[in-house]
Amino acid sequence: MKEIESYLNIKQSIPEGITLVAVSKTRSIDEMMRLYEAGQRDFGENRVSELLEKKDKMPLDVRWHLIGHLQTNKVKFIAPFISLIHSIDSEKLLAEVNRQAQKQGRIITCLWQVFVATEDTKFGLLPEEIETIHCKETLDQYPNIRISGIMAMASLTNNADQIHKEFAKARAVFNQLKTNNLYPHKMEILSMGMSSDYKIAIEEGSTMLRIGSKLFE
Ligand SMILES: *Cc1c(COP(=O)(O)O)cnc(C)c1O
Numbered sequence: 560m561k562e563i564e565s566y567l568n569i570k571q572s573i574p575e576g577i578t579l580v581a582v583s584k585t586r587s588i589d590e591m592m593r594l595y596e597a598g599q600r601d602f603g604e605n606r607v608s609e610l611l612e613k614k615d616k617m618p619l620d621v622r623w624h625l626i627g628h629l630q631t632n633k634v635k636f637i638a639p640f641i642s643l644i645h646s647i648d649s650e651k652l653l654a655e656v657n658r659q660a661q662k663q664g665r666i667i668t669c670l671w672q673v674f675v676a677t678e679d680t681k682f683g684l685l686p687e688e689i690e691t692i693h694c695k696e697t698l699d700q701y702p703n704i705r706i707s708g709i710m711a712m713a714s715l716t717n718n719a720d721q722i723h724k725e726f727a728k729a730r731a732v733f734n735q736l737k738t739n740n741l742y743p744h745k746m747e748i749l750s751m752g753m754s755s756d757y758k759i760a761i762e763e764g765s766t767m768l769r770i771g772s773k774l775f776e
Pocket of ligand 1: 754
């Protein structure tokens, strides 16, 4: 039951109003069910195939989050049920999510993934690209999409100052979009913070943490 201890400790340390997404990639159904039984309902996966496999084995009231890079040809598999797509990094992907959402008669909630790290191996749109794409003319073409905020990953570094700066950049984009006030796209979610940097993310205004390894250690 060591797992549950880490989970409960982290859960308890998170301020009210911040959502915890349990990142369950590479974890077994048994491990996930222990968290589920302790009350966890939001689970995040970064690969569509793994997400689909697990969805069949987990209870129906789990809210599934797609947190990793999403290929357009995989959207159709998750469109019927996905709760939040954190990783919109192109208009092409947005258009495909809209198309598949329309087919399902659903509105799908999505976040722009902003690139704020120093490594160029990570996906995401630049802050200025998001400020351009997040406009009425573009979003009106995709009526089955609700953009609800921003997702960011900081660089993998021990330099806390740098992580602070990168998360602050993401928060600035989030706040900028808030002022645009593009109904019905309400900016409510700032998804940032993983096992190694979630405390910094909370200090920088995160409203949604994506924590994996530390929950299960
Ligand atoms: C794996 C992953 C996480 C969680 O990482 P941990 O270090 O295990 O907490 C968060 N976000 C994304 C996009 C991930 O791929």
